[in-house]
Amino acid sequence: MNSPETQHLSLTGRDAAVLVLEDGTRFEGESYGATGTTFGEAVFSTGMTGYQETLTDPSYYGQVVVMTAPHVGNTGVNDEDEESRRIWVSGYVVRDPALRPSNWRAQRTLEDDLREQGVVGICGIDTRALTRHLRERGAMRVGIFSGADAGSADPVAQVQQQPRMEGSELASKVATPEPYVVAAQGEKRFTVAAVDLGIKAMTPELMAQRGIEVHVLPATSTIDDVRAVNPDGVFFSNGPGDPATAPQVELLREVLRAGIPYFGICFGNQLLGRALGFGTYKLKYGHRGINQPVLDRATGKVEITAHNHGFAVDAPLAGETQAPADAAFGRVRVSHICLNDDVVEGLECLDIPAFSVQYHPEAAAGPHDAAYLFDRFVDLLQQETNRTSEAGKDH
Numbered sequence: 375m376n377s378p379e380t381q382h383l384s385l386t387g388r389d390a391a392v393l394v395l396e397d398g399t400r401f402e403g404e405s406y407g408a409t410g411t412t413f414g415e416a417v418f419s420t421g422m423t424g425y426q427e428t429l430t431d432p433s434y435y436g437q438v439v440v441m442t443a444p445h446v447g448n449t450g451v452n453d454e455d456e457e458s459r460r461i462w463v464s465g466y467v468v469r470d471p472a473l474r475p476s477n478w479r480a481q482r483t484l485e486d487d488l489r490e491q492g493v494v495g496i497c498g499i500d501t502r503a504l505t506r507h508l509r510e511r512g513a514m515r516v517g518i519f520s521g522a523d524a525g526s527a528d529p530v531a532q533v534q535q536q537p538r539m540e541g542s543e544l545a546s547k548v549a550t551p552e553p554y555v556v557a558a559q560g561e562k563r564f565t566v567a568a569v570d571l572g573i574k575a576m577t578p579e580l581m582a583q584r585g586i587e588v589h590v591l592p593a594t595s596t597i598d599d600v601r602a603v604n605p606d607g608v609f610f611s612n613g614p615g616d617p618a619t620a621p622q623v624e625l626l627r628e629v630l631r632a633g634i635p636y637f638g639i640c641f642g643n644q645l646l647g648r649a650l651g652f653g654t655y656k657l658k659y660g661h662r663g664i665n666q667p668v669l670d671r672a673t674g675k676v677e678i679t680a681h682n683h684g685f686a687v688d689a690p691l692a693g694e695t696q697a698p699a700d701a702a703f704g705r706v707r708v709s710h711i712c713l714n715d716d717v718v719e720g721l722e723c724l725d726i727p728a729f730s731v732q733y734h735p736e737a738a739a740g741p742h743d744a745a746y747l748f749d750r751f752v753d754l755l756q757q758e759t760n761r762t763s764e765a766g767k768d769h
């Protein structure tokens with residue numbers, strides 16, 4: 375129940391809620407989803423559709439997602455569009471929640487899921503003003519306090535006590551504790567060890583559709599665990615947190631030294647960058663949405679792509695570079711860049727079979743312009759298989 379100080383006049387009968395940023399900025403609104411207190415890094419997503427895929431993407435762990443689309447929840451939620459077994463965002467911020475979903479696939483309302491899973495949100499605030507603030511000042515820590523907590527003492531200090539995204543190791547908190555296998559569809563052509571750093575269901579699905587048997591392995595896997603599945607290739611997934619904290623970089627170096635073909639998405643791109651010896655850095659406010667233009671520098675084609683990243687690889691854009699970490703890794707080039715800000719969106723090794731992208735070819739809510747990258751991975755696996763069987767014949 376609301377205490378008299380937090381009494382909030384609401385036409386919708388919702389409890390009061392307040393959103394407080396670490397710089398002291400406050401937005402007063404109404405409770406959405408679960409009621410209580412939550413903290414995280416405030417980030418904004420510009421996707422007009424695909425909220426269910428966003429909410430269930432483990433890469434959003436530790437983040438409070440502000441939707442720039444003003445009206446959210448219109449199509450409800452269903453059992454098919456989940457990217458993982460639960461909602462991972464720490465908090466959810468929307469301008470105007472749909473009062474009633476209307477879609478033939480809807481099984482529940484979005485708010486029911488948020489409530490059931492204890493996700494604290496806020497609605498009825500000016501999300502455009504909040505987004506502009508984050509764009510000017512950068513992503514920052516935030517708290518949402520609702521219901522009885524709306525009058526919480528010293529909320530700014532509480533927000534400032536929370537850990538920052540920079541320096542946070544979060545992949546181990548979302549990855550599967552046990553390995554599992556996603557069977558190839560149709561004839562099995564290849565086996566891939568996919569290291570789960572926060573994998574989305576659509577990734578093994580798109581590999582399985584191409585005849586790949588996917589062994590999804592925990593984030594703590596060693597090179598022996600990887601070798602145990604006798605893979606034709608290794609994949610590192612997307613995932614939350616700061617890539618500078620990821621211990622899996624060492625595992626990746628061993629994979630690269632062994633010459634096993636590698637494909638990485640998002641976190642998996644940042645870890646390839648780090649394994650090769652480049653740095654990663656935090657973007658001011660990141661890329662999150664489903665309409666980001668990316669240039670494939672080899673073909674000159676522009677793809678409209680889905681993004682969700684707050685960090686990026688710091689690699690030279692011009693020409694080819696010798697991998698700084700190890701001469702054995704050979705030459706690398708930046709294969710893709712974001713046309714909005716020239717951020718590195720893909721890496722390609724020229725002397726070892728490895729490549730990765732910072733964006734999401736598996737994007738379940740679309741667009742699907744980048745799905746060809748899964749075919750490129752299959753081609754790499756095939757080339758490597760041909761090469762080793764040719765080499766075998768020489769002996």
Ligand SMILES: NC(=O)CC[C@H](N)C(=O)O
Pocket residue numbers: 433611612613614615616617639640641642682683684685686
């Ligand atoms: N989707 C991802 O894999 C995100 C990678 C990393 N956590 C980032 O924010 O940049």
